[in-house]
Amino acid sequence: MESTNNLKSADQIKVKRKKSDYIFTIVFSIVCLFWVYPLFMVLYNAFKKKAAIIPYPFDLPNSETFVGADNFVQAVSNSATGLGFFSALLTSLIITVLSVALILLCTSMCAYYVTRVKTWYTAIFYYLCLFSMIVPFQMIMYPLSIITDRLKLNNPINISIVYLGFGAGTALFMFTNFLKALPADIEEAAMIDGCGPVKTFFYVVMPIMKPTIISVGILETMWIWNDFLLPSLVLAKEYKTVPIVIQYFNAGRGQSEWGAIMASMVITITPIVILYFCMQKHIIKGVLSGAVKG
Amino acid sequence: MKRRIALLLASAMLLTSAVAGLASCKEGEGGSDSGKKGHVYYLNFKPEVDTQWQELAAKYTEETGIQVDVVTAANGKYEEKLTAEMAKEDAPTLFQVNGPTGLASWDEYCYDLTDSDVAKELSTDTFALKNSEGKVKGIAYATECFGIIVRKDLLEKAGHTLDEIKNFETLKTVVEDITARKDELGFSAFTTTALDSGNFWRMHTHLANLPLYYEFKADKVDADKDVPSIKGTYIDNYKQIFDLYLNNCTVEPSLTTGMTVDQARDEFVTGKAVFFQNGDWEYGNITKDDVLKDDQIAMIPIYIGVEGEENQGMCAGTENYWVVNGDSADEDIQATLDFMKWLVTSETGTTALADEMGFASPFKSAKAPKNYLDKFNNDSMAAGKEVVTWVFKAMPSEDYKNEVGSALAGYAAKMDDASWNVVKTAFVDGWASEYTKAHE
Amino acid sequence: MGKTLKKNPLYLLLFMAPTVAAFIVGFVYPFGMGIYLSLCKFKTMKHIDFVGFKNYLKLFEGGTDGERFIQSFWFTALFAVVSTIAINVLAFTVAVLLTKNFGGTNLFRTIFFMPNLLGGVLLGTIWKILINGILSVFKDSLINKGIYGFFGLLIVLLWQQIGYMMIIYVAGLQGVSEDLKEAARIDGASSKQVLFKVTIPLVMPSISMCTFLTITNGFKLFDQNIAMTAGLPNHETEMLALNIYNTFYGTRGQMGFGQAKAVVFFLIVGAIAILQLKITQSKEAD
Numbered sequence A: 001m002e003s004t005n006n007l008k009s010a011d012q013i014k015v016k017r018k019k020s021d022y023i024f025t026i027v028f029s030i031v032c033l034f035w036v037y038p039l040f041m042v043l044y045n046a047f048k049k050k051a052a053i054i055p056y057p058f059d060l061p062n063s064e065t066f067v068g069a070d071n072f073v074q075a076v077s078n079s080a081t082g083l084g085f086f087s088a089l090l091t092s093l094i095i096t097v098l099s100v101a102l103i104l105l106c107t108s109m110c111a112y113y114v115t116r117v118k119t120w121y122t123a124i125f126y127y128l129c130l131f132s133m134i135v136p137f138q139m140i141m142y143p144l145s146i147i148t149d150r151l152k153l154n155n156p157i158n159i160s161i162v163y164l165g166f167g168a169g170t171a172l173f174m175f176t177n178f179l180k181a182l183p184a185d186i187e188e189a190a191m192i193d194g195c196g197p198v199k200t201f202f203y204v205v206m207p208i209m210k211p212t213i214i215s216v217g218i219l220e221t222m223w224i225w226n227d228f229l230l231p232s233l234v235l236a237k238e239y240k241t242v243p244i245v246i247q248y249f250n251a252g253r254g255q256s257e258w259g260a261i262m263a264s265m266v267i268t269i270t271p272i273v274i275l276y277f278c279m280q281k282h283i284i285k286g287v288l289s290g291a292v293k294g
Numbered sequence B: 001m002k003r004r005i006a007l008l009l010a011s012a013m014l015l016t017s018a019v020a021g022l023a024s025c026k027e028g029e030g031g032s033d034s035g036k037k038g039h040v041y042y043l044n045f046k047p048e049v050d051t052q053w054q055e056l057a058a059k060y061t062e063e064t065g066i067q068v069d070v071v072t073a074a075n076g077k078y079e080e081k082l083t084a085e086m087a088k089e090d091a092p093t094l095f096q097v098n099g100p101t102g103l104a105s106w107d108e109y110c111y112d113l114t115d116s117d118v119a120k121e122l123s124t125d126t127f128a129l130k131n132s133e134g135k136v137k138g139i140a141y142a143t144e145c146f147g148i149i150v151r152k153d154l155l156e157k158a159g160h161t162l163d164e165i166k167n168f169e170t171l172k173t174v175v176e177d178i179t180a181r182k183d184e185l186g187f188s189a190f191t192t193t194a195l196d197s198g199n200f201w202r203m204h205t206h207l208a209n210l211p212l213y214y215e216f217k218a219d220k221v222d223a224d225k226d227v228p229s230i231k232g233t234y235i236d237n238y239k240q241i242f243d244l245y246l247n248n249c250t251v252e253p254s255l256t257t258g259m260t261v262d263q264a265r266d267e268f269v270t271g272k273a274v275f276f277q278n279g280d281w282e283y284g285n286i287t288k289d290d291v292l293k294d295d296q297i298a299m300i301p302i303y304i305g306v307e308g309e310e311n312q313g314m315c316a317g318t319e320n321y322w323v324v325n326g327d328s329a330d331e332d333i334q335a336t337l338d339f340m341k342w343l344v345t346s347e348t349g350t351t352a353l354a355d356e357m358g359f360a361s362p363f364k365s366a367k368a369p370k371n372y373l374d375k376f377n378n379d380s381m382a383a384g385k386e387v388v389t390w391v392f393k394a395m396p397s398e399d400y401k402n403e404v405g406s407a408l409a410g411y412a413a414k415m416d417d418a419s420w421n422v423v424k425t426a427f428v429d430g431w432a433s434e435y436t437k438a439h440e
Numbered sequence C: 001m002g003k004t005l006k007k008n009p010l011y012l013l014l015f016m017a018p019t020v021a022a023f024i025v026g027f028v029y030p031f032g033m034g035i036y037l038s039l040c041k042f043k044t045m046k047h048i049d050f051v052g053f054k055n056y057l058k059l060f061e062g063g064t065d066g067e068r069f070i071q072s073f074w075f076t077a078l079f080a081v082v083s084t085i086a087i088n089v090l091a092f093t094v095a096v097l098l099t100k101n102f103g104g105t106n107l108f109r110t111i112f113f114m115p116n117l118l119g120g121v122l123l124g125t126i127w128k129i130l131i132n133g134i135l136s137v138f139k140d141s142l143i144n145k146g147i148y149g150f151f152g153l154l155i156v157l158l159w160q161q162i163g164y165m166m167i168i169y170v171a172g173l174q175g176v177s178e179d180l181k182e183a184a185r186i187d188g189a190s191s192k193q194v195l196f197k198v199t200i201p202l203v204m205p206s207i208s209m210c211t212f213l214t215i216t217n218g219f220k221l222f223d224q225n226i227a228m229t230a231g232l233p234n235h236e237t238e239m240l241a242l243n244i245y246n247t248f249y250g251t252r253g254q255m256g257f258g259q260a261k262a263v264v265f266f267l268i269v270g271a272i273a274i275l276q277l278k279i280t281q282s283k284e285a286d
Helices: A002-045 A070-076 A084-116 A120-134 A137-150 A159-180 A185-192 A197-226 A229-234 A242-247 A258-293 B002-037 B047-064 B078-086 B100-109 B152-157 B168-180 B201-207 B209-219 B235-247 B253-258 B261-269 B280-290 B330-345 B347-356 B372-382 B398-414 B417-438 C002-007 C009-037 C054-060 C063-098 C105-117 C120-138 C146-174 C178-186 C191-202 C204-220 C223-228 C240-250 C255-282
Strands: B040-044 B068-072 B094-097 B128-130 B136-140 B144-151 B188-190 B273-279 B297-300 B312-317 B321-324 B386-389 C040-042 C048-050
Touching: A002 A258, A002 C063, A002 C105, A002 C120, A070 A084, A070 A258, A084 A120, A084 A159, A084 A197, A084 A242, A084 A258, A084 C009, A120 A159, A120 C009, A120 C204, A120 C255, A137 A159, A137 A229, A137 B078, A137 C009, A137 C240, A137 C255, A159 A197, A159 A229, A159 C009, A159 C204, A185 A197, A197 A258, A197 C009, A197 C105, A197 C146, A229 A242, A229 B078, A242 A258, A258 C105, B040 B047, B040 B078, B040 B330, B047 B068, B047 B330, B047 B347, B094 B100, B094 B330, B100 B136, B100 B321, B144 B152, B144 B280, B144 B372, B152 B273, B168 B188, B168 B235, B201 B209, B201 B235, B201 B273, B201 B398, B209 B235, B209 B312, B209 B386, B235 B253, B235 B398, B235 B417, B253 B398, B253 C120, B261 B273, B261 B280, B273 B280, B280 B297, B280 B372, B297 B372, B312 B372, B321 B330, B330 B347, B372 B386, B398 B417, B398 C240, C002 C009, C009 C040, C009 C255, C040 C255, C054 C063, C054 C255, C063 C105, C063 C146, C063 C204, C063 C240, C063 C255, C105 C146, C120 C146, C120 C223, C146 C204, C146 C223, C178 C191, C191 C204, C204 C255, C223 C240, C240 C255
Parallel strands: B040 B068, B040 B094, B188 B273, B312 B386
Antiparallel strands: B094 B321, B128 B136, B136 B321, B144 B273, B144 B297, B144 B312, C040 C048
């Protein structure tokens, strides 16, 4: 009796779902069109001449305003060396990759220790990290620029230590949040099998943490890739990142090279979009394997 | 097993820090090497001439073997960058201040240039910036002038000539006639007043220069010294000209707060307006790619309705002063002074400043840049007209300018008495309160 | 596991030391120095004079500076609360819908996520152009009214953060087993009851994480603020970080005062954020 009822309702749901499926897909398609529009706007404005961008942002390029790749050429050839943009791209890439890798490795290990060893010093450190998330950068920027100068943390490799220090808060918070919910049973099983803490962490805990590692990785990548103020104050004078180079198109007295700005936006976003699409598969997979979390 | 992994990781970390340490060592050596000879580190203020500075620095290094680094701060981020850089070991040896107010902030760092070669190269003493003790601390390197740039061709098309405009009244007559026939003519009198955030400078400093100039003139105030307060004698004239801009520009006043100076320039270049308040630095922008030819443009003074203004000329002056960091090593200071001298005396230096960067520099051997707009300033000086000096550099702080600018934008949005009172308060009372804050 | 880790100090060194060392350099030292500077008067880093609590007193003795700070505090607080609620409700809703089984969910997730790829200044600039483009039809512009700025900033933040928060929620929702929900349904729970009694308590860790992230982001918002409205009109849309920033550079010799504001700001946000964390974490299901 009950089972037939169930079957019936399940059937009904199935039919109903098909209809709502359509509606959902349509509604979301429309919402998504609006959602990507601003990005699309940047893309097509990158092909328009400077004067046609700000007053008429909604107009697509036409025969009169289309300038081909001119804006892109201007964007990449602004510096005296002619390779300014590409060297900035390389600098940004080195900084981002190194810093994110360092943050993910160090803070995940740290978070593991903090959640599993409950003593006064891990508690203090955890709360200090939370505090650091709240501190406005403006408050620490001068002392930070001085200490990084004295310790020679002012090159693209060493700056990752600064990012690890300043970015530790968010990453640690997200990792501990995940690890707290992770039952220790699996680790203990691994221990019984003869794994030490290090091996357990890398072979057992880390794979489970994958979805969080990806989320944290994305967050940190976005922050570091787009960061302007920190590198501009901390890096030694011979290094420039992409956000720093882009700022030069915004000269004083209303001389903004909007075409070049749009083009460099496109150039900056593209690697990140590609990276995201590559990671996309892993994100979904990671999320599904995260079901252990329960 | 676990020990091995632990060891491996520990050694990997050691290696990383060793590499990092090595990188820093190498850099340290490089720094001390060039230190013996002395080097120059210029923190440039103008992003638009960054490329030109880099090229010029490379030429100097090639010629003399002295290393010159030029770093350009992003627009509006100069103070930030300077404050951070000055605290570093490798601090700028040469940087810039915008006048007496800027000098007061950095005075204790500034090397005394009174007896320097570059100071002796100045064509007139008025371009030496002195501190409160009368020592020369800053050297003006680019002088500029501003007024109202006119599309002569459009003005003639509207049936008017430049000669008609002699004071505020005649300017108003011409402007309002063009506005009345705006649709028929196909263009407006003024370009948009452009009051979006970050675009106030034409109104809160340049336009404000006129009421301030006349007030200081009447009260015999020296704008190169500290000015603790103002009276706002000519505030009504300020309103008068600002109203004229707002009521006769390409768009409704309430729209100007969403518009930028870039847009104003585009309107001017594409023939949507006759008048464009701006300076000679715009010459390169408006004639680029031969969009406008010299015979299409002219510059006239900004008239605000003060008695005797028929004899008024353009607003000419500077807010760009070089200062040398007195905290640098002696050999670096010497290298910097040599570099400055080279800039203003050598063929390469003077050519670059004039032709490539477009600066009119106040030095004896300076070249005149090819700038047609300067002709109007020179002509009016030759005709004995009164040059309106840049007194706005006496404004007590950046905050003061921003307050006035934001009040002007607020007024443009509503155009009522209440919002003009906000401008008045910001302009007059704000001066005294900002001065007190800066001097406490 | 904890015991084994604790036993050997080598593990402490290995797991904690790198982060702690970097944290001291990148945060603790500059932060301590920042607190010291808030008790000083200085124009540059060369001459720093200790003045005690003078900078703090200035904040509470009235005058426009103090008033503006308080005004921007309320604006920021209102903005942070509204944006936190809006972002989380919308992100959660989108996440719930996108864990359903209909065509294109993967693509939609990607699209919702994409605005995250831009930095704050660029985001602010793009939306300023867009909003001004729309408002100009009505002969108006973004900085004419404070309310425009508020909603403009809200839209930008929603656009930027919904996607990211949604991903966190999707991860949380995938962890809620279908069996549990099914069991609740069999027990006669309505779909609303399933959502509020089963799903939400189970994704509470995600909720507490997202609200913490959004509320701190809301309070610290700076890039978008300066790019879009720069506090206009008349400081109405000036948020705390921008207010502090303007104090730093607006008037010479006010940097110590700016540091003091930053400390007060930090204390306020710190208190709110920790409170929020305690509330949501207490609701987390074990």
